[in-house]
Amino acid sequence: MKQLELAPISRVDGEINIPGSKSISNRALLLAAMAQGQTTLTNLLDSDDIRHMLTALSQLGVSYELSADKTRCVVQGLGKAFNVADAQTIFLGNAGTAMRPLCAALALSQGEFELTGEPRMEERPIGDLVDALRPLGANISYLKNEGFPPVKIQGMGLRGGSVEIAGDLSSQFLTALLMVAPMADGDIVINIKGELVSKPYIDITLSIMKKFGVEVTHNRYQRFVVKGGQHYVSPGRFLVEGDASSASYFLAAAAIKGGSIKVTGVGTASIQGDVKFADALSAMGAEIEWGEDYIISRKGQLKGVNMDMNHIPDAAMTIAAAAVFARGTTRLSNIYNWRIKETDRLAAMATELTKVGAHVKEGHDYIEISPPEALKKAAIDTYNDHRMAMCFSLMALGDAGVIINDPDCTSKTFPNYFEAFSSICH
Numbered sequence: 001m002k003q004l005e006l007a008p009i010s011r012v013d014g015e016i017n018i019p020g021s022k023s024i025s026n027r028a029l030l031l032a033a034m035a036q037g038q039t040t041l042t043n044l045l046d047s048d049d050i051r052h053m054l055t056a057l058s059q060l061g062v063s064y065e066l067s068a069d070k071t072r073c074v075v076q077g078l079g080k081a082f083n084v085a086d087a088q089t090i091f092l093g094n095a096g097t098a099m100r101p102l103c104a105a106l107a108l109s110q111g112e113f114e115l116t117g118e119p120r121m122e123e124r125p126i127g128d129l130v131d132a133l134r135p136l137g138a139n140i141s142y143l144k145n146e147g148f149p150p151v152k153i154q155g156m157g158l159r160g161g162s163v164e165i166a167g168d169l170s171s172q173f174l175t176a177l178l179m180v181a182p183m184a185d186g187d188i189v190i191n192i193k194g195e196l197v198s199k200p201y202i203d204i205t206l207s208i209m210k211k212f213g214v215e216v217t218h219n220r221y222q223r224f225v226v227k228g229g230q231h232y233v234s235p236g237r238f239l240v241e242g243d244a245s246s247a248s249y250f251l252a253a254a255a256i257k258g259g260s261i262k263v264t265g266v267g268t269a270s271i272q273g274d275v276k277f278a279d280a281l282s283a284m285g286a287e288i289e290w291g292e293d294y295i296i297s298r299k300g301q302l303k304g305v306n307m308d309m310n311h312i313p314d315a316a317m318t319i320a321a322a323a324v325f326a327r328g329t330t331r332l333s334n335i336y337n338w339r340i341k342e343t344d345r346l347a348a349m350a351t352e353l354t355k356v357g358a359h360v361k362e363g364h365d366y367i368e369i370s371p372p373e374a375l376k377k378a379a380i381d382t383y384n385d386h387r388m389a390m391c392f393s394l395m396a397l398g399d400a401g402v403i404i405n406d407p408d409c410t411s412k413t414f415p416n417y418f419e420a421f422s423s424i425c426h
């Protein structure tokens with residue numbers, strides 16, 4: 001196994017143009033593929049999750065042209081759902097933003113499809129989405145375990161109707177249903193069962209759908225009404241914002257160590273909920289300055305916080321890492337669904353933070369972190385989770401340095417993360 005040793009870093013400073021957002025790239029690609037007209041996507045993310053979506057679209061008969069650096073993509077929209085004569089097996093790695101939306105999109109399409117993924121994907125639920133699609137006419141079956149990928153889809157279009165969908169495990173199920181609903185034969189009313197988690201990701205979905213010409217109304221995220229029989233229409237050009245979750249590591253670095261870091265590509269104009277990470281960092285004591293498309297972070301005297309993190313589950317992991325450098329205890333709550341992401345992130349975070357000397361309490365849906373007396377150098381297991389690798393790079397801001405096992409797992413969303421990180425370290 002590859003290991004990356006990071007020596008203690010004395011100062012951070014600089015500016016980073018953050019690569020494109022994963023959540024926006026995969027949504028925009030799928031809608032561009034089904035929309036009428038040609039879409040030129042710029043600042044597209046080049047990473048594993050996006051490559052899986054692009055490969056899937058090729059298999060589904062979509063033509064597109066990627067620039068040499070893979071950040072510009074001209075997509076020829078089909079103007080309708082997919083229609084593929086030969087049965088297709090589509091491998092989606094561990095990309096939730098490909099698996100869930102494509103499951104819905106293929107139920108809406110014509111053809112026979114199998115959606116498969118990495119072993120961890122077979123442990124990440126999809127049952128709540130399948131249960132919501134079936135009453136609309138979807139023919140989906142499980143190839144291994146009930147409620148989990150791989151799935152087999154006999155695409156035959158979707159009718160309108162009123163459905164319920166569980167909101168308490170993942171917002172991606174609702175995102176998937178919303179994205180296909182306008183192309184169903186009739187109107188669709190979606191009622192949310194239970195608390196809807198990760199709500200800001202629904203705002204990303206609705207915002208991108210609107211750019212492609214479709215408006216959805218909703219009643220406080222409890223009931224969504226989507227008119228059926230519509231088409232998406234390409235906006236022509238679509239600029240992908242920088243990834244706000246990826247920005248969190250750099251902003252945290254300056255807050256922990258000093259100097260000043262400016263991230264560009266995300267700011268007050270962002271449609272991503274994860275920009276709220278900067279507010280959480282500010283509550284810990286960081287000095288934050290906002291611009292329309294940039295955020296600057298400077299050192300504060302960090303202190304522990306007690307926060308509900310349901311709205312920013314991905315960037316919340318960065319707060320857990322920063323807590324090691326804060327005075328007092330940090331408690332991050334309402335994060336049960338950390339357990340069903342790339343790994344069980346509550347267990348992984350607790351185990352690895354303990355290795356560096358932090359005092360950690362892992363609850364069913366929360367984590368409590370008190371800083372170590374002295375940071376210990378440790379070899380950090382990353383569990384094939386890009387965010388574990390990126391979060392624990394921050395340990396190098398202490399006096400001990402850190403070893404990151406399997407650093408290349410950042411390729412899921414940020415292949416050049418460690419180069420970018422070293423560019424701000426002095």
Ligand SMILES: O=C(O)C1=C[C@@H](OP(=O)(O)O)[C@@H](O)[C@H](O)C1
Pocket residue numbers: 022023024096097169170171172175197198201313314337
């Ligand atoms: O819709 C999206 O783009 C995402 C939603 C979130 O997942 P959950 O809704 O499962 O929390 C987030 O963790 C994931 O990285 C991306």
Ligand SMILES: C=C(OP(=O)(O)O)C(=O)O
Pocket residue numbers: 094095096097314341342387413
């Ligand atoms: C949860 C994540 O990914 P996915 O889109 O696969 O759910 C993530 O990127 O942190």
